[in-house]
Amino acid sequence: MLRIAVFVSGRGSNLKAIFDSIPDYMKNVKIQFVVSNKIACGALDFAEKNNIATFSISENKETESANNKLINYSKLKDEFEKSKIDLIVLAGFLKKIPDFFVQFYENRIINIHPALLPAFGGKGMYGMNVHKAVFKASAQVSGPTVHFVNTVYDTGKIIAQKAVDISDVNSPEEIAERVLKIEHQILPMVIKKISENKLIFKNNRVYLID
Numbered sequence: 773m774l775r776i777a778v779f780v781s782g783r784g785s786n787l788k789a790i791f792d793s794i795p796d797y798m799k800n801v802k803i804q805f806v807v808s809n810k811i812a813c814g815a816l817d818f819a820e821k822n823n824i825a826t827f828s829i830s831e832n833k834e835t836e837s838a839n840n841k842l843i844n845y846s847k848l849k850d851e852f853e854k855s856k857i858d859l860i861v862l863a864g865f866l867k868k869i870p871d872f873f874v875q876f877y878e879n880r881i882i883n884i885h886p887a888l889l890p891a892f893g894g895k896g897m898y899g900m901n902v903h904k905a906v907f908k909a910s911a912q913v914s915g916p917t918v919h920f921v922n923t924v925y926d927t928g929k930i931i932a933q934k935a936v937d938i939s940d941v942n943s944p945e946e947i948a949e950r951v952l953k954i955e956h957q958i959l960p961m962v963i964k965k966i967s968e969n970k971l972i973f974k975n976n977r978v979y980l981i982d
Protein backbone atom coordinates (compact mmCIF):
# COMPACT_ATOMS: atom_id res chain seq x y z
CA MET A 773 0.00 0.00 0.00
CA LEU A 774 1.37 3.43 -0.96
CA ARG A 775 0.53 5.78 1.89
CA ILE A 776 0.33 9.38 0.69
CA ALA A 777 -0.09 12.81 2.23
CA VAL A 778 -1.57 15.49 -0.04
CA PHE A 779 -0.65 19.15 0.54
CA VAL A 780 -3.25 21.71 -0.54
CA SER A 781 -4.03 25.43 -0.41
CA GLY A 782 -7.14 25.87 -2.53
CA ARG A 783 -10.29 24.33 -3.91
CA GLY A 784 -8.78 20.83 -4.09
CA SER A 785 -9.69 19.69 -7.61
CA ASN A 786 -6.40 17.78 -7.86
CA LEU A 787 -7.02 16.19 -4.44
CA LYS A 788 -10.46 15.15 -5.67
CA ALA A 789 -8.96 13.69 -8.85
CA ILE A 790 -6.60 11.56 -6.75
CA PHE A 791 -9.40 10.53 -4.35
CA ASP A 792 -11.74 9.62 -7.23
CA SER A 793 -9.00 7.45 -8.80
CA ILE A 794 -9.06 5.10 -5.79
CA PRO A 795 -9.70 2.15 -5.98
CA ASP A 796 -10.81 1.59 -9.60
CA TYR A 797 -7.86 3.30 -11.30
CA MET A 798 -5.26 2.78 -8.59
CA LYS A 799 -5.85 0.10 -6.00
CA ASN A 800 -2.95 0.21 -3.60
CA VAL A 801 -2.93 3.90 -2.72
CA LYS A 802 -4.27 5.40 0.51
CA ILE A 803 -4.60 9.11 1.21
CA GLN A 804 -3.50 9.10 4.85
CA PHE A 805 -3.44 12.87 5.45
CA VAL A 806 -4.39 16.16 3.81
CA VAL A 807 -2.21 19.05 4.94
CA SER A 808 -2.73 22.75 4.27
CA ASN A 809 -1.07 26.07 5.05
CA LYS A 810 -4.67 27.31 5.50
CA ILE A 811 -6.96 26.75 8.47
CA ALA A 812 -9.88 26.41 6.04
CA CYS A 813 -10.16 25.88 2.28
CA GLY A 814 -12.19 23.83 -0.18
CA ALA A 815 -9.65 21.03 -0.17
CA LEU A 816 -9.76 20.70 3.65
CA ASP A 817 -13.57 20.62 3.50
CA PHE A 818 -13.37 17.84 0.91
CA ALA A 819 -10.95 15.86 3.07
CA GLU A 820 -13.08 16.21 6.20
CA LYS A 821 -16.24 15.22 4.31
CA ASN A 822 -14.42 12.06 3.20
CA ASN A 823 -13.01 11.23 6.64
CA ILE A 824 -9.39 11.96 5.73
CA ALA A 825 -7.29 13.26 8.63
CA THR A 826 -6.23 16.87 8.13
CA PHE A 827 -3.54 19.16 9.52
CA SER A 828 -2.97 22.89 9.15
CA ILE A 829 0.63 23.98 9.21
CA SER A 830 1.48 26.55 11.82
CA GLU A 831 4.99 27.99 11.63
CA ASN A 832 4.58 29.38 15.09
CA LYS A 833 6.15 26.63 17.20
CA GLU A 834 4.15 27.63 20.26
CA THR A 835 0.83 27.42 18.47
CA GLU A 836 -1.26 24.44 19.40
CA SER A 837 -4.98 24.07 19.06
CA ALA A 838 -7.56 22.13 21.04
CA ASN A 839 -8.53 19.94 18.15
CA ASN A 840 -4.89 19.23 17.44
CA LYS A 841 -5.40 20.65 13.93
CA LEU A 842 -2.43 23.03 13.93
CA ILE A 843 1.00 21.49 13.61
CA ASN A 844 4.54 22.61 12.76
CA TYR A 845 6.80 20.87 10.29
CA SER A 846 8.92 19.01 12.83
CA LYS A 847 5.83 17.54 14.52
CA LEU A 848 4.37 16.79 11.08
CA LYS A 849 7.51 14.84 10.22
CA ASP A 850 7.06 12.78 13.40
CA GLU A 851 3.42 12.10 12.49
CA PHE A 852 4.42 11.06 8.97
CA GLU A 853 7.08 8.71 10.28
CA LYS A 854 4.62 7.15 12.70
CA SER A 855 2.13 6.62 9.87
CA LYS A 856 4.83 5.42 7.48
CA ILE A 857 4.01 8.00 4.78
CA ASP A 858 5.65 6.90 1.51
CA LEU A 859 4.91 9.86 -0.76
CA ILE A 860 4.00 13.51 -0.35
CA VAL A 861 1.95 15.08 -3.17
CA LEU A 862 1.79 18.87 -3.50
CA ALA A 863 -1.53 19.58 -5.20
CA GLY A 864 -1.88 23.33 -5.39
CA PHE A 865 0.21 23.92 -2.28
CA LEU A 866 1.37 27.51 -2.37
CA LYS A 867 4.04 27.65 0.31
CA LYS A 868 7.72 26.64 0.23
CA ILE A 869 8.43 23.58 2.37
CA PRO A 870 11.41 23.94 4.74
CA ASP A 871 14.67 22.50 3.41
CA PHE A 872 15.07 20.02 6.31
CA PHE A 873 11.71 18.48 5.43
CA VAL A 874 12.43 18.36 1.67
CA GLN A 875 15.86 16.83 2.25
CA PHE A 876 14.45 14.18 4.61
CA TYR A 877 11.86 13.25 1.97
CA GLU A 878 14.28 13.46 -0.98
CA ASN A 879 12.67 11.95 -4.12
CA ARG A 880 9.48 11.30 -2.13
CA ILE A 881 7.77 14.67 -2.70
CA ILE A 882 6.11 15.40 -6.05
CA ASN A 883 4.42 18.58 -7.25
CA ILE A 884 2.09 19.42 -10.10
CA HIS A 885 2.87 22.66 -11.89
CA PRO A 886 0.44 24.10 -14.47
CA ALA A 887 3.02 24.74 -17.21
CA LEU A 888 5.69 22.89 -19.16
CA LEU A 889 8.76 23.33 -16.88
CA PRO A 890 11.46 24.50 -16.99
CA ALA A 891 9.54 27.27 -18.75
CA PHE A 892 7.14 29.43 -16.76
CA GLY A 893 8.27 28.20 -13.35
CA GLY A 894 9.98 29.54 -10.27
CA LYS A 895 9.08 31.87 -7.38
CA GLY A 896 5.76 33.64 -7.85
CA MET A 897 4.78 31.40 -10.77
CA TYR A 898 1.60 29.76 -9.48
CA GLY A 899 -2.06 29.65 -10.44
CA MET A 900 -3.20 32.32 -12.87
CA ASN A 901 0.22 34.04 -12.81
CA VAL A 902 1.49 31.09 -14.83
CA HIS A 903 -1.31 31.15 -17.41
CA LYS A 904 -1.08 34.95 -17.79
CA ALA A 905 2.66 34.65 -18.53
CA VAL A 906 2.02 31.81 -21.01
CA PHE A 907 -0.72 33.86 -22.73
CA LYS A 908 1.42 37.00 -22.84
CA ALA A 909 4.29 35.06 -24.40
CA SER A 910 1.89 33.85 -27.08
CA ALA A 911 2.98 30.28 -26.35
CA GLN A 912 1.22 27.87 -28.70
CA VAL A 913 1.31 24.90 -26.33
CA SER A 914 1.16 24.59 -22.57
CA GLY A 915 0.38 21.78 -20.19
CA PRO A 916 1.01 20.34 -16.71
CA THR A 917 4.30 19.09 -15.32
CA VAL A 918 4.67 16.59 -12.47
CA HIS A 919 8.14 16.84 -10.94
CA PHE A 920 10.11 15.93 -7.84
CA VAL A 921 10.42 18.68 -5.28
CA ASN A 922 13.87 19.82 -4.20
CA THR A 923 14.92 22.88 -2.24
CA VAL A 924 14.67 25.25 -5.24
CA TYR A 925 11.21 26.15 -6.66
CA ASP A 926 10.13 24.03 -9.64
CA THR A 927 13.59 22.66 -10.47
CA GLY A 928 13.31 19.05 -9.35
CA LYS A 929 13.59 16.24 -11.92
CA ILE A 930 10.61 16.17 -14.25
CA ILE A 931 8.56 12.97 -14.07
CA ALA A 932 5.74 13.56 -16.55
CA GLN A 933 4.38 16.29 -18.82
CA LYS A 934 1.63 16.55 -21.40
CA ALA A 935 1.39 19.26 -24.04
CA VAL A 936 -1.97 20.90 -24.71
CA ASP A 937 -2.68 22.91 -27.88
CA ILE A 938 -3.50 26.50 -26.91
CA SER A 939 -2.95 28.10 -30.32
CA ASP A 940 -6.62 29.18 -30.50
CA VAL A 941 -7.17 30.51 -26.96
CA ASN A 942 -8.42 34.04 -26.29
CA SER A 943 -7.65 34.33 -22.57
CA PRO A 944 -5.41 32.97 -19.80
CA GLU A 945 -8.55 31.49 -18.24
CA GLU A 946 -9.01 29.27 -21.30
CA ILE A 947 -5.43 28.02 -20.88
CA ALA A 948 -6.07 27.32 -17.18
CA GLU A 949 -9.17 25.30 -18.00
CA ARG A 950 -7.45 23.16 -20.65
CA VAL A 951 -4.38 22.53 -18.49
CA LEU A 952 -6.36 21.70 -15.32
CA LYS A 953 -8.28 18.98 -17.17
CA ILE A 954 -4.96 17.28 -18.01
CA GLU A 955 -3.61 17.82 -14.48
CA HIS A 956 -6.44 15.66 -13.19
CA GLN A 957 -5.23 12.82 -15.42
CA ILE A 958 -1.46 13.12 -15.18
CA LEU A 959 -1.15 13.41 -11.38
CA PRO A 960 -3.10 10.21 -10.60
CA MET A 961 -1.17 8.49 -13.43
CA VAL A 962 2.18 9.33 -11.81
CA ILE A 963 0.96 8.27 -8.34
CA LYS A 964 -0.29 4.98 -9.79
CA LYS A 965 3.08 4.34 -11.48
CA ILE A 966 4.91 5.04 -8.21
CA SER A 967 2.54 2.73 -6.32
CA GLU A 968 3.38 -0.01 -8.85
CA ASN A 969 7.15 0.63 -8.62
CA LYS A 970 7.11 1.68 -12.28
CA LEU A 971 9.05 4.92 -11.82
CA ILE A 972 12.76 4.41 -12.41
CA PHE A 973 15.87 6.61 -12.61
CA LYS A 974 18.31 6.01 -15.48
CA ASN A 975 20.82 8.26 -17.30
CA ASN A 976 20.08 10.87 -14.61
CA ARG A 977 16.51 11.03 -15.96
CA VAL A 978 13.15 9.70 -14.77
CA TYR A 979 11.32 6.98 -16.70
CA LEU A 980 7.78 5.68 -16.18
CA ILE A 981 7.73 2.07 -17.37
CA ASP A 982 4.83 -0.14 -18.47
Ligand code: GRF
Nearest residue numbers: 782783784785786864885886
Ligand atom coordinates in the same frame (compact mmCIF):
# COMPACT_ATOMS: atom_id res chain seq x y z
C1 GRF B 1 -3.50 23.73 -10.05
O1 GRF B 1 -3.59 24.57 -11.18
C2 GRF B 1 -2.09 23.25 -9.92
O2 GRF B 1 -1.42 23.13 -11.15
C3 GRF B 1 -1.43 24.32 -9.15
O3 GRF B 1 -2.42 24.80 -8.25
C4 GRF B 1 -3.70 24.48 -8.77
C5 GRF B 1 -4.37 23.60 -7.75
O4 GRF B 1 -5.71 23.60 -7.94
N1 GRF B 1 -0.27 23.80 -8.46
P1 GRF B 1 -6.62 22.67 -6.99
O5 GRF B 1 -6.59 23.27 -5.60
O6 GRF B 1 -6.05 21.28 -7.02
O7 GRF B 1 -7.97 22.75 -7.64
